[in-house]
Amino acid sequence: MRATSAALWETVHAERRHLVADLAGLDEDEWATPSLCPGWDVHDVVAHLVDTARTGRLAFVREMLRARLDFDRANETGIARERREDPRETVAALQSVADLTRTPPANLATRLVEAIVHGEDVRRPLGIVRRYPEAAVAQALGYQRRTAVSFGGGRERAAGLRLVDRTTGATWFDGTGAGLSVEADALDLLLAVSGRPVAPERLEGPGASHLVRASPSGRDDPEQR
Template sequence: MRTPAAAIWQTVHTERRRLVADLSDLEDAQWRTPSLCPGWDVHDVLAHLVDTARTGRLDFVRGLLAARMNFDRANERGIARQKRHDPKDTLEALTHATSLTRTPPASLETRLVEAIVHGEDVRRPLGIDGTYPEPAIAQALAYQLRTPVAFGGGRERAAGLRLVDRTTSTAWGTGDDVEADVIDLLLAVSGRPVQQNRFAGAGAARLVAAATRTTPDRKARDR
């Protein structure tokens, strides 16, 4: 059953507010902590979230055209646009953007991917435990699995694998089994490094390798 847009936005807005709260007490040096998103530190990810929260369909198209259809270049320009000298000011900007419902011309499920994956991009390196609604994680994972890597998804990373949520036994795909918590499956499919001991099954090593394999323009392609 299709999740109503209002329910997706409610989850996204809640996750934005939770992230603001989690980052509110960071020390200056912590903002420079490398995130799970290749090449970006915690402050960069925060600025990216501000930019995407403020970017609607027309702004997205204009920005992409200005970046000569290069998603990575467009993302870097967005970070430069929204990254304040003081990270606390960037955090304040996200505070004011938490309830916005702007989105690029893509499936609304990309907002779930962004809120959850980028949330873990900063929380895990900082040692902050993140919890997310499991149905939202599963919906984000299903979207990533049907979307090519070139468009911010992870379909190729999971090719030939059967991913199994160890909590609910929900499975996606066919092939060698990879069993894990659904959040770890989502991160790996989205190209994030996850410790192999979090996975079980004959396909575990292959998924971990695919998640950490670098490509020339991999940076931040998950939007």
């Protein structure tokens, strides 16, 4: 069952605040840790989250026109705009925008995907473990499985695969339900479908190798595609 808009925003706001709390006390070297997004360090991802939290529909269109419809260029401009010299100030900025409900012209579920996937882009390289609400992860995974890669999803990566959450038994699949199965924690499935690197040993089943090959590390930003 999908969350209502109000419930979804409540989850997104809570996840932003959880990330702020998790990043308190990082030292200088930790801020420079490469994230799961190639070319971005931890500080860059946080600045990106500040930028996207501030970005509404009109602002998104304006920034895309300035970037000549180049998503990567628009993202880099946003990071440069919101990245403070002192990372602690960038975190403070994320705290200040945590409860905003702005969104670009995209499905609201992209806000949920962003909060979880970018949260892991930062947490995993730092060794920080976060238990996300199961329903939120399931909704984000369902959205990513249905959405084309060109729009920030992972439909092509998951094509022909039957994704099974080893904890709850929840399953995501193409219309027929047939296909090679991949069993893992729903969070790992979400990351793999979203193009993030997941250790092969965390994915089990005859379709696991297919999903690993289809999910190289990438900087897909679902909130802007």
